[in-house]
Amino acid sequence: MKESLKALLDLLDLEQIENDIFRGRTSDERRQRVFGGQVAAQALVAAGRTVPLNRPVHSLHAYFIRPGDPLVPIVYTVDRVRDGRSFTTRRVVAVQHGKAIFTLSASFQIVEDGPAHQAAMPDAPDPETLPDGLTRMTPLFGEVGAREFVTRRPFDIRHASPLSWEAARDPSLVTSESKVWLKVDGDLPADPLLHVCLMTYASDMTLLDTVLLNHGLTWGDKGTMGASLDHAMWFHRPFRADEWLLYYQDTPFAGGARGLARGQVFTRSGELVVSVMQEGLIRVSDREREGAPAPRPDA
Secondary structure, three states: OOHHHHHHHHHHOOEEEEOOEEEEOOOOOOOOOOOHHHHHHHHHHHHHOOOOOOOOEEEEEEEEOOOOOOOOOEEEEEEEEEEOOOEEEEEEEEEEOOEEEEEEEEEEEOOOOOOOOOOOOOOOOOHHHOOOHHHHHHHHHHHHHHHHHHHOOOEEEEEOOOOHHHHHHOHHHOOOEEEEEEEEOOOOOOOHHHHHHHHHHHHOOOOOHHHHHOOOOOOOOOOEEEEEEEEEEEEOOOOOOOOOEEEEEEEEEEEOOEEEEEEEEEEOOOOEEEEEEEEEEEEEOHHHHOOOOOOOOOO
């Protein structure tokens, strides 16, 4: 198991400090703020620990309120909003320095049967035919920079479409959609909540990049800055995060210094297992971009 995955699993093993109150560590003091996917995943862990095992999560809706401080732990308080015959609702508030930095509402449901249909899985090459992250990143950032970037990611991520850094250098690669194969870099236990929380973490890693890809921008450019504003996910079927998943992403709108991106997650056999929506703050300063250094991966 990759060391970065071991570290992430440790982060998701929250400490319970009181009834419905949990404490989570932060992952990397080198960041200016806590990665949003980590906060969302930890909040879902906190909510899930207050719900019976026979009620899997089917949706979550979250808001990023303040940047998380990577130097101090995050306290998660769970409000047991409702325990019904079929549905359970939880609200989680993440707190640092006495203030809310993140809120999450999650709904859990007993397993039921009903009418079924789904969107078709888009065409994509098999993940084994695509270069791994190190091979793909090295021409852009050099071996040292690429290795540092890839080593810190707990997922094996293989892009079947252009990277934002590539499109920033070659306008012909600009596109409004992205296809990414991903899976955690190791084997996992059969804990459904863990697999869902890991996908929650991963869903925030590349989604807003799709907005930048549509404009030939990249986070590494000093004139471009952004942050997640809200995040919503719907979990349709059980899946495993240690098996290949195709994350199809596109962007239907950007404007008003905000960009909207949506995603669909498919198993290798073509089952749609997760749907995602996210809006992010995206600000671009042309004056600051003049003379900016070559793009680098997000630190």
